[in-house]
Amino acid sequence: MHIMEGFLPVKHAIGWSIASAPFVAYGLRSINKRIKEKPEQRMLLGVAAAFTFVLSALKLPSVTGSCSHPTGTGLGAILFGPAAMAPIGMVVLLFQAILLAHGGLTTLGANIFSMAIVGPFAAAAIYRTAKALKLSFGVSIFFAASLADLLTYVTTSAQLAFAFPDPVGGFITSFAKFAGVFAFTQIPLAISEGLLTVVVMNALLRFNSRELLEMKVTTVKEVQA
Amino acid sequence: MKRHQNLLMMIAVAMLIALPLWMVKKPAPGADGKEVQIFAGADDKAKDLVGIIAPSYKPWALPVMEPPSSEVGSLLFALQAALGAGFIGYYLGISTTRAKYEKAIPKTTTC
Numbered sequence: 001m002h003i004m005e006g007f008l009p010v011k012h013a014i015g016w017s018i019a020s021a022p023f024v025a026y027g028l029r030s031i032n033k034r035i036k037e038k039p040e041q042r043m044l045l046g047v048a049a050a051f052t053f054v055l056s057a058l059k060l061p062s063v064t065g066s067c068s069h070p071t072g073t074g075l076g077a078i079l080f081g082p083a084a085m086a087p088i089g090m091v092v093l094l095f096q097a098i099l100l101a102h103g104g105l106t107t108l109g110a111n112i113f114s115m116a117i118v119g120p121f122a123a124a125a126i127y128r129t130a131k132a133l134k135l136s137f138g139v140s141i142f143f144a145a146s147l148a149d150l151l152t153y154v155t156t157s158a159q160l161a162f163a164f165p166d167p168v169g170g171f172i173t174s175f176a177k178f179a180g181v182f183a184f185t186q187i188p189l190a191i192s193e194g195l196l197t198v199v200v201m202n203a204l205l206r207f208n209s210r211e212l213l214e215m216k217v218t219t220v221k222e223v224q225a
Numbered sequence: 226m227k228r229h230q231n232l233l234m235m236i237a238v239a240m241l242i243a244l245p246l247w248m249v250k251k252p253a254p255g256a257d258g259k260e261v262q263i264f265a266g267a268d269d270k271a272k273d274l275v276g277i278i279a280p281s282y283k284p285w286a287l288p289v290m291e292p293p294s295s296e297v298g299s300l301l302f303a304l305q306a307a308l309g310a311g312f313i314g315y316y317l318g319i320s321t322t323r324a325k326y327e328k329a330i331p332k333t334t335t336c
Contacts (some may be wrong), residue, residue, distance in 0.1 A: 001268075002268045003268075003271070004268060004271075004272050004284070005284070005288045006284030006285050006286035006287060007272060007275055007284050009282075010285065020269065027276070043316055043319075044316075046316065047312065047313055047316050048312045048314035049266070049309075050308070050309035050310070050311075051309065052309070053306070053308055053309030054306050054310050054313070055309075056305075057302045057305040057309070058305075059248075059266065059302070060242050061245045061246055061264045062241065062245050062267075063244070063245045063248060063249065064249075064275055065245075065249040066264060066265055066266065067264045067265065067266050067267065068266070068267040068268075081244045084227055092305075096305075097288070097289070097290050098290060099292075099302050100292060100302065101288035101290065101291040101292065102268070102296075103268075105286070105289065107283070116254075117308065119315075127228060138318045145264045156271075159270060160274075160275065164275055164278045164282070165278075166278055167278070170285075172241060177274055177278070178271060178274060181270045181271050181274060182267055182271065183325065185267045186267075188241045188244075188245065189241075192238045192241045192242065193264040195234040195235075195237055195238050196238060197236060199234050199295075200313070201300055202230065202231055202321075206324075207317065207320035207323070207324045220228055220246045
């Protein structure tokens with residue numbers, strides 16, 4: 001989902017940066033507030049960041065014959081709320097933009113928007129909806145994490161289609177082309193991300209149920225199950 | 226039972242990663258005799274697609290720093306993954322030990 005350095009027109013690059021900035025600022029404030037109130041959750045916040053570090057470094061082969069990577073933002077969004085993931089995602093994207101020529105500084109705003117804002121907000125909303133529908137803990141986590149992953153790539157496709165509409169078919173045709181590159185490749189990867197997120201959450205549920213209960217991620221009933 | 230479930234899910238992930246390697250066949254070299262690359266990055270494909278949709282577009286910025294070779298690039302990606310995995314392992318280690326001690330303490334106080 002990394003839009004390469006310089007591959008968004010100036011106006012779009014600035015626009016997406018302005019759109020992402022308030023989320024990052026609000027996210028930083030919410031993280032600071034939480035760590036001040038509950039310093040013991042600092043380690044778990046580290047786990048959420050570490051999970052994003054690992055998953056976004058793994059370029060996995062897909063059935064379309066190209067490689068792409070998961071995002072790992074769903075876990076943190078479910079644990080700490082979606083806003084917290086904006087600054088965390090920014091750190092990962094900055095690391096890759098500066099050291100790896102992967103993504104870029106001019107496209108940082110757009111990449112933050114897809115990976116660290118749309119993905120996490122989708123994850124949190126889907127998790128809440130799935131719980132409201134009384135789906136089990138594991139199934140809820142799976143749908144939240146995998147759909148967040150997929151929606152991140154749909155967002156990237158839309159961003160590129162918006163910047164480069166097809167000369168004949170306009171936005172829609174262009175979106176279909178970019179989604180063909182990104183979204184289809186991402187389907188098996190999104191399933192992998194969903195499963196890996198459930199694995200980590202199962203481990204946390206088993207050994208850190210106290211923290212999860214305190215963060216209202218789960219209920220007493222699920223811990224005892 | 227949870228442990229069983231986790232194991233099954235890890236196997237499913239391994240299959241999802243391994244199956245494409247086996248399913249996608251390398252196409253024959255094109256008319257120009259160049260070998261066709263498979264499993265290239267989707268980001269690069271999107272970059273090529275921009276070139277097709279808007280041939281006149283010129284990228285207006287270049288990466289600050291490019292890894293001098295793909296080897297150095299993979300070193301940095303490995304480092305990124307290792308840092309993350311190391312921290313998760315450390316935390317799970319603390320948590321399992323804590324859970325074990327908490328279970329052990331009531332036993333020792335009762336006898």
